[in-house]
Amino acid sequence: MSDTTQQPQRQMMKGNVAIAEGALHAGCRYYFGYPITPQNDIPEYLSAELPKCGGTFVQAESEIASINMVLGASAAGARCMTSSSGPGISLMQEGISYLAGSELPAVIVYVSRIGPGLGGIAPTQGDYKQVTSGGGHGDYYSIVLAPSSVQEMFSLVQTCFDLADKYRNPAILLTDAILGQMKEPVIVGPRPEPKAQDKPWALTGNQGRSKNLIKSLFLGDGEMEVQNWKLVEKYNRLKAEDTMAEELWMDDAEFIIVAFGSCSRMVESSIRLARAQGLKVGLIRPITLFPFPEKLIYERTASIAKVLVVEMNTGQMVKDVKVNTHKNADVFFYGRPGGGMPTPEDILEKIKEFY
Amino acid sequence: MYHDCIMAGFGGQGILMIGDILSLAAMHDGRNVTWMPSYGVEMRGGTARCTVVISDERIGSPITGAPSGCLVMNKPSLDKYESWVSPGGALVANGTFIQESDFTRSDVSRLLVPTNDIAEQVGDKRTASMVALGAYVEMTGVTDTPGLKAALEKTFSGKKAKLVPINLEAIEQGRKFARENRK
Amino acid sequence: MAKPAEKMDAVFQRPETLIDTNFHFCPGCNHGNVHKLVAETLDEYGVAGKTIGVAGVGCCVFLYNYLNIDVLEAPHGRACAEATGVKRVHKDKIVFTYQGDGDLAAIGMAETVHAANRGENFTVIFVNNSLYGMTGGQMAPTTLLGQKTTTSPYGRSHEGDGYPIRMAEMLATLEGPSFVARVACDTPAHIVKARQAIRKAFKMQIDNMGFSFVEILSACPTNWRLDALTSQKKLQEEMVPYFPLGIFKERSTADYL
Structure with a gap:
C-alpha cells in the first residue's frame, strides 16, 4: 500500500521558478547567467538553491561569457544551463553555434521579450524564427521545446536535458513572460540526487585513456562536409524519435488551429467558445518547435482543409505549417506582435471568418 | 465551474497577495x-493587478478581457476595469477610495465595502485587502472558509503563523458585510 | 673513440607530454618554446593526466596537436570563460588557457579581466607577438606605436588606434590574480626565467591560490617580414622596452583575501 503522505502535493509555483526547480530535478548543478528581464526569477532562485545542493552558480560578466562558461562546463561533462531573453540570447548565438559544432549538450532557457532592439519586457513569440533556424552561424539546429503550462515548464526543462545529452546538441526551452510570471499548481516531488551521466567524450584529464579533444574546427579537405552530414543524420533521428505535439478536440475537427506555448492557452479558450457555438475546431500544439511536427500536420490536413495559425508575432510559424500541409489545405494566420495578446474572443472572430 | 477575476489597486494594497x-x-x-500578475511598465507606475x-x-x-468578477481597491482601477466585467458578473469596490456615484454599470452585482473601517474593527488596518477578498468570495461563491483557511496557513507560515487568525477574521467580516449588504 | 650508445647518459629529452611531431609554427616563432615549457611544467608536477587545456583561436588553436592532454577549443576570445566552466566542474584538475594577443586582449578582454577578477583558479598562458598572426598580421591591441601591420599600413598611431595595452600590468591591479608575470623566449637566459614563471603560475593553481597569468613576448617573423634572428633582435629592442619583463604580482598565502 502506498503511503499517501509521501505523495507529491500540488503547490502554486511561478513558471520561471518551475524551470529552475525542474533543472535541479534534472541533475543540473551548474548555472551561468547574466541578469535580464523577464527571466530574473531563474538566476535568483538558483543562486539561493544551488549552493544548498553542492552546485555552482556564477553570475557572468555578459551573456557571451555565460554561454561560454556553459560550453566549458558541458565539455567537462556536467549538466549545465543558462537562461536569458532576446538581447542576451542574441549575444549567445556564437556560443550556441560552437556548442552545436562541438556537439556539446547544454540547456538554454529563453524567456522571450518583445523586439527587435531593446523592445520591451512584454510577452511575445517573436523569437520563433531565431531559435528554430539555429540562430547562430553555420548549418545547424538547436532542439527547441515550447511549454504551455507551469507544469510543463517543470517537466520539459528536464526533457531538454535528456534530449541535449541524447543527441549531444544544445536544447532551448522557449517561453515568455506570460508563462514565466504565471503561477499554477504543479506537482513537484522531492528533488532526486543527480544521476551519473556516461560521457566518455568529456574532458576530465587523459589519465588512463587516450586524450579527448572537443573542437568545431574542421580544416581538412572535405572534413566539414562530412561533419555537416553527420549533424543532419542526428537531426533526422531527432525528428523520427523525439518530435512532440499535443492534439486537442481533433477527433471530429473540421478546422485546425496550430498554436504553441502561451498563445495556445488563449486558443484553447477560444475553441471552447467556438464549440459552444457548434464550430468543430481542433488544436495542434507543437511541443517541439525543432523538430517541427511535420508529419502530423501533413496527415491531419489531408482530411481537414482549413488551418489557422495563431501566434504572438507577425507570422513566423506560418511557413513551417504551410510547407507541411497537404496540398489541398488553406492556411490562414492571425497574430499579435509587440506584446499584444490575442484574446479568446479575438480568436473566435477569426475562426468564424475562416471556418 | 469556471470563474475568472481581475483584482487591481495601488501597489502596496495587497492585491497580489489576495490574488x-x-x-x-x-x-x-x-x-x-x-x-x-500584471506585467509591464505599469508595475512601476504604482498600480498592481492580477488575474485569477x-x-x-x-x-x-x-488572462481575460471579460472577467466574471472584478475586485477594485482604488478609483483608477474602477475606471479601467468596470467596463470589462461580464454582464451579471460581480464588481466589488473598496469604499475607502470609491463612492457609490463612481459606478457606471447597473448590469453587474455591485458592492461597496468600507474595507478600512471593517479592518480597524478587526484590529489591524493592514487587513483591509482581506476584508475585500472576503466580500468578493461571498459575492461570487468561488471558494469557502476551508480553502481560505488553508491558503492563509500556507501564506503565513513559521513566524508569521500568528497572523492567520486575524486575517481569517478580516475575511469573515468581509463576508458578513457582503451577506448583509448585497442587493 | 665514441662510447657505445648504451652507456650514454640522457641529459635532455623531449617532455613526455610534448607529442613527437613537427610544429606548424614558422621558423623563429616562439610558440614552440612556450609549448615545450608548458609540457615540461606539466611533466614536472606530474599533472598532465589530469590537465585540461583550453586553446584560443589563432596560431594557438593547434595546441591539441602538440600536447598529449585533453583539450577544448574555445571561440575567439572566450577561453577564460570556457576555462571558468571547466574548472568550476573539475576543481581538482589543472586547467589552463593558451591564448594570443588578439584573442585575449581584444575580443576576449572582458572574459579575461573578469576571470582574473573572480580569481578563477586556472592559469593563463598569454603569447604576445604584437599582432594577429594566423589571420595575416593585422593590428592587435598590443601592436607598438608606429608598427606597420596589414591594417595599420602607415604604422599604428595613438590617434585613432590608441596605445598598446600592457595586459600584465593591468591585470596586476586586480585583487583576484595570484601571480602575474611577463617573460620572453628570445635568449636562453630569458627562457630559463620563462620556465620559472610558468612553473610558478601552475604551482599557484595547484596550491589553490587563484588566477595566474604569464605573458610571453614572442616574435612573429612571418608577419614582421623579418628573418628569425632579426625578429628576436626586434623583440629585444622594441617590444621589451614597452612591455618590461618581470613579476607584477605574486601573492603569498598570507595576503590571500
Whole structure:
C-alpha cells in the first residue's frame, strides 16, 4: 500500500521558478547567467538553491561569457544551463553555434521579450524564427521545446536535458513572460540526487585513456562536409524519435488551429467558445518547435482543409505549417506582435471568418 | 465551474497577495487555477493587478478581457476595469477610495465595502485587502472558509503563523458585510 | 673513440607530454618554446593526466596537436570563460588557457579581466607577438606605436588606434590574480626565467591560490617580414622596452583575501 503522505502535493509555483526547480530535478548543478528581464526569477532562485545542493552558480560578466562558461562546463561533462531573453540570447548565438559544432549538450532557457532592439519586457513569440533556424552561424539546429503550462515548464526543462545529452546538441526551452510570471499548481516531488551521466567524450584529464579533444574546427579537405552530414543524420533521428505535439478536440475537427506555448492557452479558450457555438475546431500544439511536427500536420490536413495559425508575432510559424500541409489545405494566420495578446474572443472572430 | 477575476489597486494594497490567497484556496478545493500578475511598465507606475482563473476543467487563457468578477481597491482601477466585467458578473469596490456615484454599470452585482473601517474593527488596518477578498468570495461563491483557511496557513507560515487568525477574521467580516449588504 | 650508445647518459629529452611531431609554427616563432615549457611544467608536477587545456583561436588553436592532454577549443576570445566552466566542474584538475594577443586582449578582454577578477583558479598562458598572426598580421591591441601591420599600413598611431595595452600590468591591479608575470623566449637566459614563471603560475593553481597569468613576448617573423634572428633582435629592442619583463604580482598565502 502506498503511503499517501509521501505523495507529491500540488503547490502554486511561478513558471520561471518551475524551470529552475525542474533543472535541479534534472541533475543540473551548474548555472551561468547574466541578469535580464523577464527571466530574473531563474538566476535568483538558483543562486539561493544551488549552493544548498553542492552546485555552482556564477553570475557572468555578459551573456557571451555565460554561454561560454556553459560550453566549458558541458565539455567537462556536467549538466549545465543558462537562461536569458532576446538581447542576451542574441549575444549567445556564437556560443550556441560552437556548442552545436562541438556537439556539446547544454540547456538554454529563453524567456522571450518583445523586439527587435531593446523592445520591451512584454510577452511575445517573436523569437520563433531565431531559435528554430539555429540562430547562430553555420548549418545547424538547436532542439527547441515550447511549454504551455507551469507544469510543463517543470517537466520539459528536464526533457531538454535528456534530449541535449541524447543527441549531444544544445536544447532551448522557449517561453515568455506570460508563462514565466504565471503561477499554477504543479506537482513537484522531492528533488532526486543527480544521476551519473556516461560521457566518455568529456574532458576530465587523459589519465588512463587516450586524450579527448572537443573542437568545431574542421580544416581538412572535405572534413566539414562530412561533419555537416553527420549533424543532419542526428537531426533526422531527432525528428523520427523525439518530435512532440499535443492534439486537442481533433477527433471530429473540421478546422485546425496550430498554436504553441502561451498563445495556445488563449486558443484553447477560444475553441471552447467556438464549440459552444457548434464550430468543430481542433488544436495542434507543437511541443517541439525543432523538430517541427511535420508529419502530423501533413496527415491531419489531408482530411481537414482549413488551418489557422495563431501566434504572438507577425507570422513566423506560418511557413513551417504551410510547407507541411497537404496540398489541398488553406492556411490562414492571425497574430499579435509587440506584446499584444490575442484574446479568446479575438480568436473566435477569426475562426468564424475562416471556418 | 469556471470563474475568472481581475483584482487591481495601488501597489502596496495587497492585491497580489489576495490574488495568491484566492488561487491557493481554489487549489485546496481541488480545482485548476492560474494566477497572473500584471506585467509591464505599469508595475512601476504604482498600480498592481492580477488575474485569477479558476476552473474544474483544464484552463486555457490565464488572462481575460471579460472577467466574471472584478475586485477594485482604488478609483483608477474602477475606471479601467468596470467596463470589462461580464454582464451579471460581480464588481466589488473598496469604499475607502470609491463612492457609490463612481459606478457606471447597473448590469453587474455591485458592492461597496468600507474595507478600512471593517479592518480597524478587526484590529489591524493592514487587513483591509482581506476584508475585500472576503466580500468578493461571498459575492461570487468561488471558494469557502476551508480553502481560505488553508491558503492563509500556507501564506503565513513559521513566524508569521500568528497572523492567520486575524486575517481569517478580516475575511469573515468581509463576508458578513457582503451577506448583509448585497442587493 | 665514441662510447657505445648504451652507456650514454640522457641529459635532455623531449617532455613526455610534448607529442613527437613537427610544429606548424614558422621558423623563429616562439610558440614552440612556450609549448615545450608548458609540457615540461606539466611533466614536472606530474599533472598532465589530469590537465585540461583550453586553446584560443589563432596560431594557438593547434595546441591539441602538440600536447598529449585533453583539450577544448574555445571561440575567439572566450577561453577564460570556457576555462571558468571547466574548472568550476573539475576543481581538482589543472586547467589552463593558451591564448594570443588578439584573442585575449581584444575580443576576449572582458572574459579575461573578469576571470582574473573572480580569481578563477586556472592559469593563463598569454603569447604576445604584437599582432594577429594566423589571420595575416593585422593590428592587435598590443601592436607598438608606429608598427606597420596589414591594417595599420602607415604604422599604428595613438590617434585613432590608441596605445598598446600592457595586459600584465593591468591585470596586476586586480585583487583576484595570484601571480602575474611577463617573460620572453628570445635568449636562453630569458627562457630559463620563462620556465620559472610558468612553473610558478601552475604551482599557484595547484596550491589553490587563484588566477595566474604569464605573458610571453614572442616574435612573429612571418608577419614582421623579418628573418628569425632579426625578429628576436626586434623583440629585444622594441617590444621589451614597452612591455618590461618581470613579476607584477605574486601573492603569498598570507595576503590571500
